[in-house]
Amino acid sequence: MIRAASFARNACRVTLRNMLVWRRLALPSSIGYVGEPLLYLVALGFGLGQVVPRLGGMTYAEFIAPGLVVSTVMYTATFECTFGSYTRMETQGTYDAILATPISIGELVAGEILFGGIKAAFSGVIVLGVARAFGLVPSWWALGIAPVALLAGLLFSAMALVTSSFSKSYDVFNYYFTLIIAPMYLFGGVFFPLDRMPVWIQRAALLVPLTHVVTLSRSLVRGTVSAGLVGNAAVLVGFLCPAYFLAEYGLRRRLER
């Protein structure tokens, strides 16, 4: 119990270091988060949406808005814990400086992931606010997106940190974005309903974390809440735990020379 409290406190010290840096840039970077999802919402939702039939009673803009909220979470977390974490680790020596203090590698990893999660959740909530302004968020259940976005942010941060811990250069991130993140974005149920796809694609999509996040987000935004959503959240936790330990293993191998 005391160990857990001490672990949490040390991890938070790492998170607070990043928060202090982020504080300076929070406003400009927030505008950055909104930019891209807003473009997609207007071009696809309101543009392409004119020729797309209603999907389960939703206009196309209503359909993609919940997915754009959580894909923003995914991208923010991924950028933070690939380029951001890698820079702190390799270029700035920030990790080396931190590890010369009583902070352990596990606490450092937890602190980085927590920061990525908070920042990503923040970006998702802003995009949710924009979607609300366009009248695309009918249910008050949508408030539940904040904790979902945090959980998703933690997961995508942890996955990104795994990538960083095994990367030899920034170039590796191109592969990660192209082979992992972009396919999730395109095939995770953000832009078209998966239930019209062949069964094998639907099954494969269940192994993709973003699919579960999109399901959670869309159900909360529409107010179609069911007990099944707990299962979606459990899958995310199920991905998060191994990702954390893998990131810790990777960094230990890399930094404890």
Next chain:
Amino acid sequence: MTEPVVEATDLKKRHGDFEAVRGISFRIEAGSCFGILGPNGAGKTSTLRMVQAVSAPSAGRLRVLGLDPVSDGATVRSRIGVVPQDDNLDPDLDVRENLYVYARYFRMSRAEAERRAKTLLEFVSLTEKSNRRIRELSGGMKRRLVIARALVNEPELVVLDEPTTGLDPQARHHVWQKLRELKERGVTTAITTHYMDEAERLCDVVVIMDGGRIIATGAPAAVIREHAGEEVVELEVSEEDEKKILDGLSLEGALTERTGDTRRFFLSRRSGLADRLIERARAARAPCSLRNASLEDVFLRLTGRDLSE
């Protein structure tokens, strides 16, 4: 006798196939300044990283502040300060925040961390730069800030890896002054350096490492006497001319060394050889000089190889 701050016995460190430290033993006594000298790749930094409890020994016994740095890593790290070889100050934070955030890693409260940052900025004369970003500081200021950061937890042992490399003479003297002040306070320091004058000035005990082993150890003056005598005569001559100059002169087993066109003789004062050598060199109009033996002579003799290497 008080317990040493660091005690290493047959310590080894292996990185994959490469054995960086190959069985070294040493003690660092409380309140002393301990110097680790050696060419690049000698194993100095690997040794320090083990002492800092950031890298686990591959074999041997190591005690730091009476603790095992592997099982009690966090406690060891909470009681030592580290000045790394490369400045890893946080470029995303300003000068004061660098100290404040670092203090927080040592579990200080906000108020305590602020107090500590303020005191240390005064100690290294950087109070006026409090709100500057790191990139706006000169090399010397950065080093001073790294030293201040290493002191944030009031450490009993401070480990400095090449603290003055790349600094101008003023900045070096400033760093030395800070290290002397630490010593007066009874803080133990372990330092690696490439500057032999620095080691002679600061260190009570030095070890010279080469190829992962300790090849000489002791107080600087004793090490110099043992390995480089007292006086050094340097002759600037080719090997052929040298033969002519030395013809018939008995050197009685004096230590000598040649690098390029420089021949050095390491001599004791009693031998009187220095006078005779200089006489002959002058007669042959060969440039020569006489000076006191230094740690640099020891270093070059023990680790010196051909410059071609």
